[in-house]
Amino acid sequence: MPVDQRRINGPEVSVPYHIYSDFNKKSDKVKHDFSKRSDKRIDSEIRKIFLKTGIVSQAKGSAYIEMGNTKVVCSVFDPRELSNKNGYCMQGEIYCEFKFAPFSCQKRKIHQQNAEEKQYSLILQRALEPAVCLHEFPNFQVDVYVMVLDNAGSSLAAAIMAASTALANAGVPMFGLVTASTIGIYGNHYLMDPTDTEEAICNTQPDNEDDFNHGIITLASLPQHNQISEVFLIGSIDTNTIKQATEILTAANKDICPVLQQCLVKTIMKLHNEKK
Amino acid sequence: MIEVENIEDQNGLRPDGRRALELRQIRVKMGVFGQADGSAYIEQGNTKILVTVYGPHQPRGSTGRSTSNITKGIVNCQYSMAVFSLSSGERKRKPRGDRKSQERSLQLKHAMEAIIHLEIYPRSQIDIYVEALQVDGSEYCASVNAATLALIDAGIPIKNYAIGCTVTLINNPSLEDEDNALGKGVLDANYVEECTPGVTLSVVALPNNDSTSKDGLIVVAQGAGQRLHLSQFESLKARVLYGCQDIRTILDYAVREYLTEQSLPSLFHVALN
């Protein structure tokens, strides 16, 4: 973990206090009742999405997305040439940076990227690359910066959608929009768009059962072309369940696509009306 | 902490049963990797070093922009230790980039620059990468030996073998006899012997070909440990050159055996033992 010498990070031996306060409550949480979720959704329902572009005035394109309590902001900058690059590249490049804000998660994150955030940055890049026309800006690099302001579950999917909208808002030539969604699997429950508590539950396996499916799958796809652009699975699931889960996710991704399209149309109409 | 046992034995033997001028068993393999231009692996006792050579090729990065490489080539060395390489039990945090590795890289570069004919490679760069897999004393000298072999495997012409050897002078206060064999310095110390209070001198030399004169040019010398009095320096130097000569014989035999195996057609099977 890189040491940040310019900021005060707190003493190294400090731990968040709520791990001690939850000790008595932990033993009661053995059985999780998934028949009704905490925010009264059914299993296959995703949270409401709020999407707005043009949030960051300094960036070429930007987007802000809210999925339930998860809040993610993304900004995209103009293509620029890299000074220390040698050789001419026939294709452009996308550089993605994914970061959780220090106050966004239950446990404070430091200002520099840790391994998990670096991995999410790579996943974000691979999710966006099939959609962007890289041959339109050879030898240039487009920067995409994503910051999660509040992590209440499925922040990676929200980040991918925010980045895709921001790229479209910036006028980067694209083949299509990228939509993403997350599913949490716990036994035979398929929870669409899990919250952070549901994600934590899906990441652990109950003590007494061995043949138990649990895990989280994030799927990013290009719904207009019926292609999957990125898959990310963590947990312990058998292949049939993965197949069913990806079917549900692909269908959900297709349903989300009009939301992104309408948001972009609204932006254009607003610009058009302002010019009048 | 390492417990210092009584180094002196009745028969003048060291804790691992060797005499003062005896080297550890050296095993060599050249051409370990097919993808590198040259590679060599050496085992000196429990010290295991792997070296690969890439080049000569066009200089990359910032080294290519300096004007000094117009007349002669550049040698670029990197000394890296595996994280699990320390035989003292603990784990190293970073494989390279710390001060000791950078210093070793620089000294290795000096040693290699002494033997490579750099003037026949203008505007080129030769990369030498050392990976120490297990470290049990005199790892720098073993890496110099392996680097020489890797250069031979890569087909880069060199002036002479660059042979490294360490000599350790143990400051044992119970030494009564001045002519005691161990008191004048022991060759090729392992980790335990290097940790005892005393001086370890690592010397890289270009030994002379004829075995009669135990002499040669010293290229790099480095001392570690406590102070060394100048009066004892000459005897240490003589011992270490003797050691370098021995190692040269062993490596030379290994190189000839390897090259004979490679170049002889399969029709002729020559028994080399």
Added chain:
Amino acid sequence: MAETVLSSGEKIFILHGIDADFRNDGRRRCEYRSMEIETKLMPQTHGSARLHIGNTDILVGIKVELDIPHADKPNEGKLEFFVDCSATATPAFEGKGGDDLATEISNVLIAAYQTRNAFDLKTLCILPHKKCWKIYVDVLILQCGGNLFDAVGIAVKAALNSTEIPKITAATLDGGEPDIELSDDCIQLDTSNYPIIITLCKIGDNYIVDPTLEEEVCSTSSIVMSVLPNGKISSVVKLGCGSIQFNTFTKMLQMGEIIGLKLNKTLMDVLKEENQFGRQRRIFGFLK
């Protein structure tokens, strides 16, 4: 490993060969190259393995240390992965050049071993809140000849299989401070459910396993999945800049599962065979 430069004619040749189920070295799409594996070659580590597949060479060393458990997970030990891309593989890995690839591989390993089904961290706990074992898995990539993820996965599993952790004869709390006694006997880790990593490379309309460097350059996307011996998948990541169809993805998953189970069985058989030689086995290391 973008050092390999292929002309478009070579790429088309590889593509057509894979369509006809006949690759450049004569293998079929679902065949692996022959592998050589040796364990316990580094005596200063608690476990080690060396894997040699084609031109890829991986060395794994395991070190076990005593540590204090995390405050929010007092009953669990720790497992840490560290991958080092050595410059011996290619000059581009000099200094910090290989760090990106190293982070990617270590992330795949962390994701593969994350689930309790694969590796139960509770077995590493000695005294809750006070002492636990910390296992450092250090991977050294010496040569890259394609298919790094698979090779690393197999080498790590073999190294963990050969790891010997000292047995604890007494572990008590002496006035709040832990007092541990170790014996000379060792216990082995139960590697029966450790994952195997399989990479499926999509080239043209088909997918192959165990790609060489040239085949990796030709592919636009690949799936890296980790298969547990009990048939479950513990992690899936897609690499590369291309996209895949849903049907292709499902087929790749199924093929990966079948191959993963087969590969795992072969690996465990080979390791058992090696174990039978016992302590008298001659260790070759890099000399062979």
